[in-house]
Amino acid sequence: MLFANRAQxxxxxxxxxxxxxxxxxxMDDAQAPPIGTQxxxxxxxxxxxLLVD
Known part of the structure; x- marks a missing residue:
């Protein structure tokens, strides 16, 4: 898994x-929410x- 550097x-x-x-x-994750989730x-x-509620 790649992580962003500080500037990114x-x-x-x-x-x-x-x-x-x-x-x-x-989203490349087996437990991802459905496409279109807002x-x-x-x-x-x-x-x-991104942290999303």
Whole structure:
């Protein structure tokens, strides 16, 4: 698994500030929510993953 470096994480935090609405288009995970699931960004962790509620 590849993780984002600090600069990439900071760019993600600028692009997806808390409160941004997002929709799942693709996710390579056996337990992924259905495509089209929508949510609100609650943060970006240190690995570059979007935290969505």
């Amino acid at each position: 994480v900071e760019r993600l935090r600028l692009r997806y500030p808390i409160g941004t609405r997002v929709e799942l288009v693709e 949510g609100t960004v609650t943060g970006v962790d240190d690995t570059g993953s």
